[in-house]
Amino acid sequence: MLAHSQAQPRRQAAPENGPATLPSHPKSRKKSAIFSVSARRCPFSPASPLLSTFPTFQLPSELRRPTQPNPTQPKYLPLPRRLTATPLLAFRRLRLRVRPRAAPIPMSATASPHTSLLHLPHRPFGPRRPRLTRLRCLASLAPASSGASPENEDHLIQTLCAHGRLARAAALLQGLPAPTQRTYESLLLAAARAGDTALAAAVHRRLEADPVFRSDPFLSTRLIDAYAALRALPAARQVFDEAPVKNIFVWNAMLKALALADHGEEALACLSDMGRVGVPVDSYSYAHGLKACIAASASHVPASARVREMHAHAIRRGYGSHTHVATTLIDCYAKLGMVSYAERVFASMPDRNLVSWSAMIGCYAKNERPGDAIQIFQEMMASDADLVPNSITIVSVLHACAGVNALGQGKVLHAYILRRGFDSLVSVLNALMAMYMKCGCLEIGRYIFNWIGRRRNVVSWNSLISGYGMHGFGSESIQVFEEMIQEGISPSIITFISVLGACSHAGLVEQGKKLFESMVEYNVTPRAEHYACMVDLLGRAGRLDEAVELIQSMRIQPSPQVWGSLLGACRIHGHVEYAEMACSHLFDLEPRNAGNYVLLADIYARAKLQNQVDVLKELLEEHALEKVPGCSWIEVKKKLYSFASVDKNPQVEELQALIGEFVTQMKNEGYVPDTGSVLYDIEEEEKERILLGHSEKLAVAFGLINTGSGEVIRITKNLRLCEDCHSVTKFISKFTNREIVVRDVNRFHHFRDGVCSCRDYW
Template sequence: MLTFQTPPTLQLSFAPKQSPQIAFSSKNASLALQNSNNNQLIQSLCKQGNLKQALRILPNESKPTQQTYEFLILSCIGRNSLSDGLDVHRHIVENGFDQDPFLATKLINMYSHFNSIDNARYVFDKTRERTVFVWNALIRALALAGRGEEALSLYGQMNQNGIPSDRFTYPYILKACVSSSYSSISLLHKVKEIHGHILRHGFESHVHVATTLVDVYARYGYVAQAAQLFDEMPERNVVSWSAMIACYAKNGRPSEALELFREMIAKTQSDVPNSVTMVSVLQACAALAALGQVKLMHGYVLRRGLDSILPVINALVSTYAKCGCLEIALRVFDRMNRRDVVSWNSMISGYGLHGFGVEAVQVFRRMIGSGISPSSITFVSVLGACSHIGLVDEGKKLFKSMVSQHGIFPSAEHYACLVDLLGRAGRLEEAIRIIEEMRIEPGPTVWGSLLGACRIHCNVELAERATHRLIKLEPTNAGNYVLLADTYAEAKKWDEVSRVKKLLEAQGLQKVPGCSWIEIKKKIYSFISVDEINSQIEQLHALLVQLVMEMKEKGYVPETKFVLYELDQSEKEQIVLGHSEKLAVAFGLINTSKGETIRISKNLRLCEDCHSFTKFVTKFTERDILVRDVNRFHHFRDGICSCGDYW
């Protein structure tokens, strides 16, 4: 026999059955009931914010219906009041509606809204007639609450009980996979298993189900899988297109994202890009640092009237900053009439990216002053900004203020920023002490920051220690081995250099090739670092040789201390001359007009020789050169770099 029992988490305080003290007298209430149906009275009381009173009237004065309760549940959600929700639930039970599967679904959704999962499950457990709606509702609640495993096990039970899943079940189940704590390998296995179920039940061509599949594969980096699914979709809409564009944008394939966007516009009339599409498109432009593309997209945003949508403006701010145009980013930011924490974060990181640490901290303070609470990302941004310019004390203060003033507990990412801040400034001992005293597990980002700093300051011993940890944490990241090898090379420990190189090869890992690119007349040209000259870059190479020769007379000395081969000086110089950034600079010199800033992007940190080379080029050719490396911008002008040689 199922009876209503109050579980520990469901604290229903039974309201005293006294006559309500209300502006409405009971008489008025009865009258209203005679004239209209009770829903209207309840609704009007709810609209006045008087839900408690509505509930008091309910059993005495009227015969509530399913609809009445549905309305009451929705008002609790609208008013965001869990305690009212509990009251409504209690009334539902008292008035004999507790076995209504429709209301059970609504109650589960309500508890899900309040993230009160135990109560949602309680409703589920007490409901005898579990329709597919009831099952779906609880699966959804569990998936949204990050309890993926429970959602999946419920799905298993659903199958065992012979309840046929429907097209609504699968998007929830796929989300459950994402919100589970499976390791990525068993997760892929799980997603494939669910994918199999979807195929077996014939839901794969359903647009919502297929779009969710695309998204889930994309989230885990299975771009080819996602693309295949997308290609095979018999029906697509703006959401499917957006999901696929986002997939490319997020998985390091920005050109394909832009290509797909163009295809979307060309191929379909019905699927018009919306704000969500544009946010991903802008993200792709930012990844490419393609200022020309951003301006085109900005125009599109204006034409479509999407320029008042906050996430779109936020994306514009951060994209302009990432494309080297801090001025436009600031202009867009200044004109905003409403700003959320993301807007501020975008501007703070924009300043940081361009080496304006002091300004970034000022924006941070303005943000606090305007009453916006900083998020954990705010601190990553502002600490990163301090780190770029070496504001060590300011950064340390901000780090301390996280807990003391803002109640935000530093994550591994924040420690990574702090370690980077100290490490870059050469305070390696202090940095390692921070790591040793961390209360949470220092992840790869933390050791990575330390290793990066060791590489800059040529600290072999600590670099070995950091790499030792990193190899365990991310065994396939070739970058860690390379940083260690670079450190050995600078210390002239050639035996160690070759040992690390062999270690790399033995695991089939490869150094990520240096790649630089430049946008000329809205077209992107990319260059890869080469050890030898080929015909395609002959002209560029000739120009470089000539430049270097002339610059050497003016004092340029190629910096070759980090070349990973034990060669003589001229051979080393030959190698650094093939760096992709120099090729891009030469290409830029040839293909842009005098007075025009040359804008170059690079996938790695700028090497010291390219840095000093570019400084000389700006002095020598009287050109401005803007280089974005993997961390930040360098504004080269008249022989000086905005980073002040601190990067």
């Protein structure tokens, strides 16, 4: 440090040519050192009269310009401790370089007065001389001279491959008499990274003519991997068939290539051939085989049965609890929606790494269990301090936070992303933007979108379009779609789903029809999802006849989503005939979906057809179908709380009492409870009591009790917001002067001053 290390008297006498100095107390050493560094940047010379206005400080002697060369002067001045703790790159930028000079350099008339004070080395203007990099050094060893050794040529080819200079590396390969195994591997890996099929084929031809490595199973494995990455499956098959030596690594490479190409049946046949020829399978064989089960296209054997069979086979061979196999099992069960099986596999794992934890988090996030995903992420962070979440883990947790409107925990992840440097990854930024959009923070989401800049991809645009659409800003979604086209980004299938959904929530029927007709111009073939959006668009607007005509004119088979959109529109407008037509198809396509029965029963109940309601109840009991209970989530002080219609929370009585007070005041102003959604044939008072226990009402009351005045209450519900809860929430927002944001399965509702952003169009 620049401060003196020995204690000094309390007050020093002022020197003859300078002001008095402060004592060097141990507690003031750090401040003195910091000042010493800043003094070197002072724009005033020592003789400047302005320095006399600071009588308590004096430039340290180490920084005074020497009149004679001092051989003992250090080349680099030491830095304060707070600066030396910075990373190496920052240290190199901050360190102060001082070169002693024999004589002072005369200052020109245009020079700054502090130049002579700092003794900065003279650096001429103009471009810097380029440094001689390792690649340039090795380039000098190219076979331009006949004396270059083969070892140098091999090393040069490997370095060129690492730097992406594939054309130069391929040219050197032709003149190399005997490439090494490492050279072949470097060329194949570089060809796979760059997508250069021609280079991979050239290496393949050279290997066939090489008597040393022609039968090398390691290079055969690398060649199959390269062709698999290049989507050249026939060439990979040729390498496998012609390989003279086929060990387990060659078999696994071919199995992986078939699974990646979605040739599930062939991959499973390859796995069977391994056992037939006597090659023992290992953990990687089972992992690739499980992925092949998902990709298998045989309709007579469902993928779930194949995965369970492979799981049992792995257990018999002792690989059931292997980390790699178990992680792949969790991922497969997650894709099949078999969360309970994934939980059993995860619970039986003796060793869990970051990949296995991330797979389980993603399993919950993909299967609409975001609360469990956040909980297991917290368990992961508490289980092992060495587990550091990577970008894949962060993306899954961000999706979970968006699923339950956990804005506080999402902000904590945002800070973690900045600390870890994940903000350089577009995938992480897209997930972060989607999280803010789905939590109701449109401004922050748009800011992140603008900050991504030129790195924006189609996922970024889709997230912004979908975010605006969920909040009911259809015009803004269309504007973003037009900006996307102007930027030269080709819209995808998801893009049109997002923009058509935005038109549906905003009631922009004509704009939506034009966008649907323009899909052909962008080489996007309408799928069932797009027809479902159009049926929803027409149905919400009350144009049910057009919606039915569109379904009948479809060139593809209508999916459950299409008929479900029609059924939802019939519920809004109370159309019994079209509802029965939609359910006649839904009961065949989705016989285990209890929601279709409940929705039709709701339509019957509003139409006062109690007999049909009783028939549907009997069907539910006969097929042992359970209605999905309504559930709502609210985050208070970065802790997530969930409420169900049959919840036994200790505060339920207090919450219901608070809601009852609001309902009493609302009745005085003309409010009439909407009991049409209650399917039970009971008295009206009992129906009103059931309405008080709806999960969104409990969540709103919980937020009013446990949050401060003026704080926004954010709630997420897994079902559609019912009409009675919508009316009650509007009144509560006006009576309490609070902003309440509710996101249901379809869209956002911003309640403020008794008005909802949906304008009662949902």
